[in-house]
Amino acid sequence: MGNRIFRLDRRELMAGMGATALAPALPGIAAAEGHRSLRLTAEAGLMALRPGQPDTPIWTLRGSGADRFRRGEEIELELENNLPVPMVLNWVGLDGVPAAEPLAARPPLAPGARESLVIPLRHAGTLLCDGRLLGDGQARPAGVLALISGESAPVVVDRDEVILIEDWRLRADGSAIAPGIDPKDTSPVYTVNGRSKLDITARAHERLRLRFINGCQRHVIAVKLEGYEVRVMALDGQPSEPFPARNGALVLAPGSRADAFIDAGLPGSVSSILLHDGNEARPIGRLVVANQPPFRDAALPAAPALPSNGLPDRLDLRNALRFEIALGAAQAGWAKPPDFAVSASPAFRARLGHTVVLALVNRNDRPMMFHLHGHHFRLLDRLDDGWKPFWLDTLAIDAGQTQRIAFAAASAGHFLIEAVATDWAAPRLVRWYVVE
Structure with a gap:
């Protein structure tokens, strides 16, 4: 059924890269000064990748403390490596912090070691903490962790939801292989926020900010919310001119992020969230509109662009x-x-x-x-x-x-x-x- 709704081949998936490529939940405040702590631990873990079967051993990056910050804040980061191999933290979306650069400034962290670093958040946006830079060919695959740097000006949405999509390759015995290894005799499995499927419940006329993240190892993916206009507001953590997603689908390379606004539809309606990896479409979740009175009497007007992070309006190509x-x-x-x-x-x-x-x-x-x-x-x-x-x-x-x-x-x-x-x-x- 999914393929009849959402037809896409690899060529179309690649072509889409060029085209798209809440006040209560996230109240707007002035850029904050000060430090907030975040502790990250790289360690062995388990994930339910086979319904009704034992969990699969993986390596994970676990966060404790805050996972939502504000533009202008500084993160006091402590990273501990409890893996049996060296690892290095790869920030995706973090601009202008050379001290945090993996390999170029931060050497791999030895097993059992820890390090500390202060990270200034110069921009608002959707970020990734990724411990997989050294992960090719290792004993287990690893996951990623999403972090949010909120805007310093108000954004009129009612809910802010992260939708982190990851891929895994499983052998017949349920073990998972890391990338950089021939995937023969394995099957692909996708997770959303660490689960096989994700249900998001809303009320009619409620405005949702959905932060779609491609946390896959190698796959370009397309994500479609059936029956909705998906209005793109930011790509890779930076505000864009708002535009509707081409054919209603967001096309994301590995590591890419897209922030989209949608206004929940009629009470009692159920819409599938479909993922296409260039081979087939599959349902990975649903948006369920509760059979309750609407959140407000009418849908909000079209949202203006998100507040700028201060990147230049013009680039001097002539003298580049x-x-x-x-x-x-x-x-x-x-x-x-x-x-x-x-x-x-x-x-x-x-x-x-x-x-x-x-x-x-x-x-x-x-x-x-x-x-x-x-x-x-x-x-x-x-x-x-x-x-x-x-x-x-x-x-x-x-x-x-x-x-x-x-x-x-x-x-x-x-x-x-x-x-x-x-x-x-x-x-x-x-x-x-x-x-x-």
């Missing part, structure tokens, strides 16, 4: 520094994360305050995912004469294609770039760049 990066090319200096060395030559050097244009070239026979640390970028139009009306930090580039991106080099430091093919067995690769 321009570089070409061949994604995953062996001769181009890419390394597997455990082999990364700060002595390696950077992919490029940029001058602080200048615009940088990168031509991302995929000469491989599979789509490649690209992730830029430290800065968000604009996806340029084909003629380099403009850009899409949103910011990104992650992009999918189809086989044989070139995409151009531009960003303002606003923070000095050493930052990573990542690339990986859309193949479970493909290695994650890293390089770095310098802003000085």
